[in-house]
Amino acid sequence: MKHSLLKGFLAVICVILTVAVLYASDSAEKGKNVPVARYWMSVATQKMSIPGMPEDMPGMGGMFGKLGGATRSLQLQVNSSKPAPAEPAATHDIPPGQNMGDTLPLLTPPPVKERRGEPVEREMPEHFEKPKARMLMYWGCDEKVREGQPRVIDTEKMGPLEFGKALSGRSGSQQYLPSPRSGQVYAEWPNDRKRVDVPKDASLKGDHLVHGNYLPDIRFTLGEQQDFMAPVEFTSVTGKRAGSLRFQWRAIPTSIGYFVMAIAHSEKTGETIIWSSSEVAEPGYGLMDYLPGSDVRHFIKEKVVMPPQTTSCSIPAGIFKDAEGASLQFIAYGEDLSIVYPPKPKDPVKPWNPVWSAHVRLKSTGMLPLVDTEQEKHGRPKTKGRDYSSRETGREYTAQKAGRDYSSGTGAETQEKGKLGAPLKILKGLFGF
Numbered sequence: 037m038k039h040s041l042l043k044g045f046l047a048v049i050c051v052i053l054t055v056a057v058l059y060a061s062d063s064a065e066k067g068k069n070v071p072v073a074r075y076w077m078s079v080a081t082q083k084m085s086i087p088g089m090p091e092d093m094p095g096m097g098g099m100f101g102k103l104g105g106a107t108r109s110l111q112l113q114v115n116s117s118k119p120a121p122a123e124p125a126a127t128h129d130i131p132p133g134q135n136m137g138d139t140l141p142l143l144t145p146p147p148v149k150e151r152r153g154e155p156v157e158r159e160m161p162e163h164f165e166k167p168k169a170r171m172l173m174y175w176g177c178d179e180k181v182r183e184g185q186p187r188v189i190d191t192e193k194m195g196p197l198e199f200g201k202a203l204s205g206r207s208g209s210q211q212y213l214p215s216p217r218s219g220q221v222y223a224e225w226p227n228d229r230k231r232v233d234v235p236k237d238a239s240l241k242g243d244h245l246v247h248g249n250y251l252p253d254i255r256f257t258l259g260e261q262q263d264f265m266a267p268v269e270f271t272s273v274t275g276k277r278a279g280s281l282r283f284q285w286r287a288i289p290t291s292i293g294y295f296v297m298a299i300a301h302s303e304k305t306g307e308t309i310i311w312s313s314s315e316v317a318e319p320g321y322g323l324m325d326y327l328p329g330s331d332v333r334h335f336i337k338e339k340v341v342m343p344p345q346t347t348s349c350s351i352p353a354g355i356f357k358d359a360e361g362a363s364l365q366f367i368a369y370g371e372d373l374s375i376v377y378p379p380k381p382k383d384p385v386k387p388w389n390p391v392w393s394a395h396v397r398l399k400s401t402g403m404l405p406l407v408d409t410e411q412e413k414h415g416r417p418k419t420k421g422r423d424y425s426s427r428e429t430g431r432e433y434t435a436q437k438a439g440r441d442y443s444s445g446t447g448a449e450t451q452e453k454g455k456l457g458a459p460l461k462i463l464k465g466l467f468g469f
Contacts, residue, residue: 069380069388069389069390070117070390071376071390071391071392071393072116072117072118072251072252072390072391072392073114073115073116073117073118073251073252073254073391073392073393074114074115074116074212074214074392074393074395075112075113075114075214075246075254075392075393075394075395076111076112076113076114076213076214076394076395076396076397077110077111077112077240077394077395077396077397078110078111078113078326078397079108079109079110079240079262079264079265079370079396079397079398079399080108080109080110080398080399080400080401081106081107081108081109081264081265081266081267081268081399081400081401082106082107082108082109082267082400082401082402083105083106083107083267083268083269083400083401083402083403084402084403085268085270085402085403085404086405106236106267107233107234108234108235108236108238108264109234110225110234111224111225111226112128112140112142112224112225113213113214113215113222113223113224114126114142114214114221114222114223114224114246114251115214115215115217115220115221115222116220116221116248116250116251117219117220117221118221118250118251119250120221120250121249121250123249124144124221124223124248124249124250125248125249126141126142126223126246126247126248126249126250126251127139127140127141127142127246127247127248128140128142128225128244128245128246129244129245129246129247130240130242130244131239131240131241131242131243131244132242133238133239133240133241133242134238134239134240134242135235135237135238135239136232136234136235136238137230137232140225140230141225141227141229141230142223142224142225142227142246142248143223143224143225143227143228143229144221144222144223144224145216145222145224145227147216168191168192169189169190169191169308170188170189170190170191170192170306170307170308171188171189171190171203171307171308171309171310172186172187172188172189172307172308172309172310172355173185173186173187173188173189173310173311173317173319174186174187174309174310174311174312174352174355175311175312175313175314175315175316175317175318176313176314176315176352177313177315177342177348177349177350178350178352179280179282179350179352179353180280180352180353181352181353181354181355182352185352186309186355187317189203203319205318205319205320205321205322205323206318206322206323206335206338206340207321207322207323208322208323208325208326208327208328208331209328209330209331211326211328211397221250221251223248234264238264239263239264240258240262240263240264241258241259241260241263242257242258243255243256243257244256244257244258246394251392252391252392254377254392254394256375256394258373258396260290261290261370261371261373262370262371262373262396262398263290264398265288265290265291265368265370265398265399265400266286266288266289266290266400267400267402268285268288268366268368268400268401268402269285269286270283270284270285270402270404271284271285271286272284273404275350275351275408276408277354277356277357277359277362277406277407277408278353278354278357278408279353279354280350280351280352280353281350281351281356281406282348282349282350282351283348283349283350283351283364283404284347284348285347285348285366285402286347287344287345287347288344288368288400290370290371290398291344291368291369291370291400292329292332292333292344292369292370292371293332293333293335293336293341293342293343293344293368293369294313294341294342294344294346294366294367294368294369295312295313295314295320295323295324295335295340295341295342295366295367295369296312296313296342296349296364296365296366296367297310297311297312297313297319297320297323297324297364297365298310298311298312298351298356298362298363298364298365298406299311299362299363299365300356300359300360300361300362300363300406301359301360301361302358302359302360303360304358305358309355309356309359309362311351311352311355311356313342313349314339314340314341315339315340316338316339316340318340323335323340323341323367324365324367324401325367325399326369326372326397326398326399327369327399328372328397329369329371329372332369341369351364351406356406361405362405362406363403363404363405363406364403364404364405364406365401365402365403366401366402366403366404367399367400367401367402368399368400368401369398369399370397370398370399370400371398372395372396372397372398373394373395373396374393374394374395374396375393375394375395376390376392376393377390377391377392377393378390378391
């Protein structure tokens, strides 16, 4: 099984790049009435769920932050068309409840050095070898595979255009984030001056002010709907990969829709298996990131995204039975907010020259390894015959069965094996180390 997950994801990356080349479009912002300053806040909550993993366990080498626990992240970006001063300076004054100080400085990153004098190779290599990939695509929250599935996507039997079309799916409306560009000042946070983790109790609710010597004052207020979203919490995971896998989650109060996909590679068959929760054929690559609220509501009507009242789904029986390192990717979409000042006049004849715009986008994501489980009385999963669901005092987890009882060990090392043995095995299966 060694390196099988890597091979699978390399195959998927190759496919995604192929589709990106075929369907790439110009992302430069176009149109009139572009504000002098544009400000974006990207607000995210992430959680990786591992059966039996203590929520405060540090990630290995910082790979996951805190394994099994939720983390929050915030990205701030601004563009201004005002002339850049000799020493550009800007900052975002935050509400007290954010618990990150009084302000977050926005810095312009150092310019990337351009490589000149080197020819750019644009022609197809003389001995180009078409990448080989075979993918099986499933969809729908069903216990059994639906009639007409899977959709087989095979590079050996398809031309590039046909292959790209077969794998292409839906994606959100084009979002023009601030970025380094000619003729405009760009700044961002996090940066080298102030790089701090977002606290668990941070709240964005309240008054915000973005100001500096190259942009107008940007004032706005955020409420409950644009605060950090609650983390993804799986309340029940039952079944076996040879049969159907059913998972349930706790509703996220500010979510406007959910989408789930799973992907894995089978060393046995050499195939990559893709599944999504969509009711119609949809691989899901373009849906696993921020989406505007209007797109989410449109995709709900198309039965691609699940409505916010949904709290359970099933993966059809047997589709991942021969796959290694199968994992489920979950996203909850938040309601984005767009503000323009001054507001666009209702009278189309009146001139309109917006001074600034602010955009806030939100998401909450989760990851769950797909392993054989049995359901416990209290809704916690048992993994491969061992019980990691019992919680004793404090944060201690114990393991019983399989002829071993680590919870009775006298040394710290023995106790740690009991707490972390199975979760680390799951990680080994997922990432191949």
